[in-house]
Amino acid sequence: RLRKWQRRIRVSNATERNLAFALSELDRMASALGLPRTVRETAAVVYRKAVDKNLIRGRSIEGVAAAALYAACRQCSVPRTLDEIGEVSRVSRKEIGRTYRFISRELSLKLMPTSPIDYVPRFCSGLNLKGEVQSRGVEILRQASEKELTSGRGPTGVAAAAIYIASILCGERRTQREVADVAGVTEVTIRNRYKELAEELDIEIIL
Amino acid sequence: MSDYNIKIENVVASTKLAEEFDLTKIEAEFEGAEYNKQKFPGLVYRVSDPKAAFLVFTSGKVVCTGAKNVADVHTVIGNMAKKLNGIGIKTIDDPEITVQNIVASADLQAVLNLNAIAIGLGLENIEYEPEQFPGLVYRIDDPKVVVLIFSSGKLVVTGGKSPENCEQGVEVVRQQLDSMGLL
DNA sequence: AACTTACTTTTGAAAGC
DNA sequence: GCTTTAAAAAGTAAGTT
Numbered sequence: 001r002l003r004k005w006q007r008r009i010r011v012s013n014a015t016e017r018n019l020a021f022a023l024s025e026l027d028r029m030a031s032a033l034g035l036p037r038t039v040r041e042t043a044a045v046v047y048r049k050a051v052d053k054n055l056i057r058g059r060s061i062e063g064v065a066a067a068a069l070y071a072a073c074r075q076c077s078v079p080r081t082l083d084e085i086g087e088v089s090r091v092s093r094k095e096i097g098r099t100y101r102f103i104s105r106e107l108s109l110k111l112m113p114t115s116p117i118d119y120v121p122r123f124c125s126g127l128n129l130k131g132e133v134q135s136r137g138v139e140i141l142r143q144a145s146e147k148e149l150t151s152g153r154g155p156t157g158v159a160a161a162a163i164y165i166a167s168i169l170c171g172e173r174r175t176q177r178e179v180a181d182v183a184g185v186t187e188v189t190i191r192n193r194y195k196e197l198a199e200e201l202d203i204e205i206i207l
Numbered sequence: 208m209s210d211y212n213i214k215i216e217n218v219v220a221s222t223k224l225a226e227e228f229d230l231t232k233i234e235a236e237f238e239g240a241e242y243n244k245q246k247f248p249g250l251v252y253r254v255s256d257p258k259a260a261f262l263v264f265t266s267g268k269v270v271c272t273g274a275k276n277v278a279d280v281h282t283v284i285g286n287m288a289k290k291l292n293g294i295g296i297k298t299i300d301d302p303e304i305t306v307q308n309i310v311a312s313a314d315l316q317a318v319l320n321l322n323a324i325a326i327g328l329g330l331e332n333i334e335y336e337p338e339q340f341p342g343l344v345y346r347i348d349d350p351k352v353v354v355l356i357f358s359s360g361k362l363v364v365t366g367g368k369s370p371e372n373c374e375q376g377v378e379v380v381r382q383q384l385d386s387m388g389l390l
Numbered sequence: 391a392a393c394t395t396a397c398t399t400t401t402g403a404a405a406g407c
Numbered sequence: 408g409c410t411t412t413a414a415a416a417a418g419t420a421a422g423t424t
Contacts, residue, residue: 058408082338094398097336097339101334105334108331111330112322112325113322113325113337148318151320151358152321152337152341152358152359152417153337153419154338155337155338186420188419188421189418189420192419214415215414216413216414216416217412217413217414219403219412221402221403241411244406246411247404248404248407249404249405251411259412261412263404264405266404266405268405269403269404270404272402272413273412273413274413308401308402308403309401309402310401310414311414312414312415339398340398340400340417341398341399341416341417341418342418346400355400355415356416357417358417359416359417361416361417363414363415364400364415368402
């Protein structure tokens with residue numbers, strides 16, 4: 001009888017300790033990424049649901065925490081790439097992606113892939129671009145989506161290309177190198193995407 | 208009629224050619240054979256007749272990959288047995304060959320909206336993470352196969368045990384997309 | 391900017407860590 | 408889970424020329 005009690009207390013302590021560690025991990029990563037409180041809370045909710053469904057078995061707390069944060073960012077429409085989450089996590093991008101798919105399916109998160117539009121505000125502020133450029137970029141992305149120019153392409157690359165074009169159209173030109181750096185893609189990718197967008201959307205770019 | 212250009216790209220099969228193998232001896236006798244026990248427990252051997260690659264194990268079991276059709280699998284395994292006999296290694300007469308996996312490609316000849324397909328097939332039934340990979344992953348239970356769907360309309364069907372499984376997989380996808388008006 | 395090479399995803403068996 | 412094999416799809420990346 002007493003043994004059973006002690007065991008429960010021990011398990012309870014371990015569970016609480018793990019939860020506390022996970023929450024501090026979430027806080028640490030969220031702080032490093034400068035994420036708002038709402039995202040941290042969303043991530044905590046996702047993590048707790050994963051715990052309630054025993055999804056941590058065979059997985060590291062760090063991995064599930066990172067995956068929960070990745071999912072939370074997407075749910076809150078302030079996406080971070082797996083690479084960005086990976087940079088502040090001690091778990092590899094590959095495992096975060098794998099864990100994300102697992103908890104996403106098990107918790108039925110049903111998240112649509114990230115829209116390039118969701119990256120526009122962050123990328124534009126990183127490039128010190130005004131709201132006008134953001135609006136232009138978003139408009140270009142809306143048209144791109146309608147003309148099937150985003151299927152299968154990386155959201156960050158498409159967003160970067162749209163911003164690159166918008167910055168030129170608004171007379172606030174940023175170089176491909178600058179846009180590539182804030183978006184975390186290569187100049188080659190921006191070149192490929194922006195040429196495709198300009199061509200299909202009949203946008204004339206005068207350099 | 209409708210031609211989806213279904214093409215088998217790779218066939219993986221397994222069999223047992225002997226009760227045991229001396230991989231070190233085979234490595235010494237077979238030109239190009241690679242065997243690093245600490246790296247991988249099997250010996251790797253490539254042939255170009257019909258092109259294929261073998262993984263040979265000490266247990267006598269063999270895995271054959273890279274063949275372009277089921278007939279070639281039997282051909283290359285037969286050739287392999289003869290080569291082994293050629294260096295004095297006895298092999299089992301009529302080895303039971305099991306096709307474990309077939310990879311095929313196909314083309315629906317239509318540009319696809321993967322976001323719409325993701326919703327149409329149900330987010331809980333698919334995986335589509337363009338940040339990581341450009342194809343949408345669709346797992347089918349009917350013929351138990353996995354289909355990778357690309358925006359170009361090209362498909363990759365894998366996991367099937369027979370060419371028929373692959374064809375059925377393509378047909379299931381075609382029909383589902385068609386019924387949702389996404390083709 | 392072109393080329394080439396290479397890695398992402400999926401599948402399956404084998405024997406061992 | 409990993410290791411090794413092969414193969415396609417399309418996007419992205421990295422190293423050369």
